[in-house]
Amino acid sequence: MIDQPKILKIDEVRDENPTVKTFVFKGFELGAMPGQFVNLWIPRVDEKPFSVAYCDKDEFWLTVAAVGPFSKKLHEFKEGDKVGIRGPYGKGYTIPEGKKIALLAGGYGAAPLYFVAHEAASRGCEVEFIVGARNKDLLLYLDRIEVASGMNLHVATDDGSVGREGYNTAILEELVGGVDMVMTCGPEVMMKAAMGICEKAGIQIEVSIERYMKCGSGVCGNCCVDGLGVPVCKSGPVFPGDMARKIEGLGEWHRDNVGLKVLW
Amino acid sequence: MNLSIDFLGVTFPNPTVLASGILGVTGDSLKNVVRNGAGGVTSKSVWLERHEGHKNPTMMGTESFYINAVGLPDGGIEKAREELGKYLDWEDRAPLIGNIVAGSIADFKSVAEKMAEIGPDIIEVNISCPNVEHEFGKPFACVAADAAEVTKIVKNVSKNIPVIVKLSPNVEDIAAIAVACEKAGADGLVACNTFGPGIVIDIDTAEPVLANKVGGVSGPGIKPLAVKKVMDIASAVKIPVIGMGGVVTGRDVIEFMMAGASLVGIGVGVYYRGASVFEKITEEIEDWVSENGVKNLSEIIGKAL
Numbered sequence: 001m002i003d004q005p006k007i008l009k010i011d012e013v014r015d016e017n018p019t020v021k022t023f024v025f026k027g028f029e030l031g032a033m034p035g036q037f038v039n040l041w042i043p044r045v046d047e048k049p050f051s052v053a054y055c056d057k058d059e060f061w062l063t064v065a066a067v068g069p070f071s072k073k074l075h076e077f078k079e080g081d082k083v084g085i086r087g088p089y090g091k092g093y094t095i096p097e098g099k100k101i102a103l104l105a106g107g108y109g110a111a112p113l114y115f116v117a118h119e120a121a122s123r124g125c126e127v128e129f130i131v132g133a134r135n136k137d138l139l140l141y142l143d144r145i146e147v148a149s150g151m152n153l154h155v156a157t158d159d160g161s162v163g164r165e166g167y168n169t170a171i172l173e174e175l176v177g178g179v180d181m182v183m184t185c186g187p188e189v190m191m192k193a194a195m196g197i198c199e200k201a202g203i204q205i206e207v208s209i210e211r212y213m214k215c216g217s218g219v220c221g222n223c224c225v226d227g228l229g230v231p232v233c234k235s236g237p238v239f240p241g242d243m244a245r246k247i248e249g250l251g252e253w254h255r256d257n258v259g260l261k262v263l264w
Numbered sequence: 265m266n267l268s269i270d271f272l273g274v275t276f277p278n279p280t281v282l283a284s285g286i287l288g289v290t291g292d293s294l295k296n297v298v299r300n301g302a303g304g305v306t307s308k309s310v311w312l313e314r315h316e317g318h319k320n321p322t323m324m325g326t327e328s329f330y331i332n333a334v335g336l337p338d339g340g341i342e343k344a345r346e347e348l349g350k351y352l353d354w355e356d357r358a359p360l361i362g363n364i365v366a367g368s369i370a371d372f373k374s375v376a377e378k379m380a381e382i383g384p385d386i387i388e389v390n391i392s393c394p395n396v397e398h399e400f401g402k403p404f405a406c407v408a409a410d411a412a413e414v415t416k417i418v419k420n421v422s423k424n425i426p427v428i429v430k431l432s433p434n435v436e437d438i439a440a441i442a443v444a445c446e447k448a449g450a451d452g453l454v455a456c457n458t459f460g461p462g463i464v465i466d467i468d469t470a471e472p473v474l475a476n477k478v479g480g481v482s483g484p485g486i487k488p489l490a491v492k493k494v495m496d497i498a499s500a501v502k503i504p505v506i507g508m509g510g511v512v513t514g515r516d517v518i519e520f521m522m523a524g525a526s527l528v529g530i531g532v533g534v535y536y537r538g539a540s541v542f543e544k545i546t547e548e549i550e551d552w553v554s555e556n557g558v559k560n561l562s563e564i565i566g567k568a569l
Binding site for chain 1: 294297322347535
């Protein structure tokens with residue numbers, strides 16, 4: 001793990017959809033597991049945490065949506081530009097061997113779950129990959145999932161522009177009885193619904209929790225979740241469902257940069 | 265084994281105390297620190313109103329040192345009322361030290377009054393943060409008269425709650441500042457806040473790593489400096505001291521206690537050994553105590569003076 005930012009060159013920038021880009025870093029072995037994150041530093045701008053969307057011994061990817069000043073700045077970066085990276089931080093997903101698993105992705109959550117799917121498929125798992133978004137412009141990674149072996153793609157959009165019309169959790173409800181385990185990443189309300197579905201079905205689930213972070217190393221306390229009191233950057237971001245159920249305000253509030261409660 | 269320490273009439277089950285600025289953003293995070301074995305906890309510095317900190321990166325660690333410029337972000341005293349209140353209502357709680365900070369004497373008075381209403385076991389006055397200088401100028405801890413004035417005003421409004429003052433090591437004569445605070449009515453002292461400021465430059469970009477450029481330095485590398493500060497203070501005053509600076513092991517705690525500290529703050533020890541650092545350190549103290557036939561831990565306080 002590196003705690004002093006390592007300056008790396010962006011080797012490739014891929015447009016995923018109108019608001020999301022993937023930044024590819026080659027020739028550096030990050031050693032991240034699916035669900036872990038890195039802090040990305042742009043000198044004189046800021047530093048923010050991002051889930052790792054793919055990692056092997058030769059390269060890693062960060063898939064970033066342009067939502068705030070920092071990510072919009074990052075979207076201006078081209079091949080050859082440099083950023084600072086530290087990490088990988090946190091606990092990732094449990095990757096089983098030879099099981100049937102379902103992945104439930106909401107919006108950008110498809111990126112880190114693609115990494116899960118890739119690892120799980122390589123360990124002989126059969127992956128039901130359920131993605132959902134408000135409309136077809138917000139979907140990502142579909143082409144990669146479609147061609148990958150061991151992954152079955154299921155799509156839902158709120159407006160029905162691609163796949164089934166409605167929430168992706170409806171697809172999970174249909175598939176949950178046939179899988180050994182569920183992993184989810186996306187809006188907290190969606191993940192909370194998935195937790196309910198899995199609890200009812202008696203199936204284990206892992207969720208990825210997002211909170212405002214500073215240090216990434218369990219020191220500053222800014223990302224501590226209510227109820228558990230543990231820092232998401234160290235004890236998470238991936239939590240087993242049994243633990244996540246003890247988080248107070250799950251799907252309702254998080255905390256801002258000064259620790260005040262903010263509704264999702 | 266009984267490692268408890270009486271500090272200003274408050275019983276700490278062991279001498280490790282969570283230092284201010286680490287983890288204590290919410291009531292539940294403080295509870296989690298106690299579940300990990302801390303003898304007491306200190307809140308983050310509480311301002312009267314919301315206070316924004318610095319942009320990231322705010323901190324960085326290496327094997328030998330830690331540097332931070334978080335800039336004391338806080339939601340203000342009303343948030344503290346809710347969060348610290350939640351902690352104080354918890355039946356398994358350990359002693360709570362409520363840390364306050366302000367940019368002016370008048371604000372120190374107001375925030376101290378409100379902190380006293382919340383009712384922590386002890387009020388800690390942060391007059392030594394090096395990371396808000398651009399907003400408020402040199403810390404109050406750098407001039408004896410300023411340190412005394414803040415101490416007096418806080419003491420006046422804190423009712424019967426003991427008041428301790430957290431000092432800066434970045435002064436010519438820390439003993440003189442300590443004596444000034446003691447004369448002004450401080451019940452105890454805390455030493456010390458971070459050293460510096462220092463700077464880390466990323467050589468690939470020629471840019472300082474911290475967004476604030478400079479930051480306070482802590483971690484194992486500054487421990488000998490902090491131990492000396494604690495000794496200087498303990499030799500000069502009669503009031504008790506909480507010592508801290510680069511504490512990672514049980515032996516470090518013993519060392520600070522021998523230098524005159526009654527309790528010892530753990531800050532970046534959390535970085536070096538994880539959240540369970542308190543439990544690990546306490547076990548190491550127990551081992552040392554039984555190997556050396558120490559009957560009462562308070563025997564060793566100031567033994568090296």
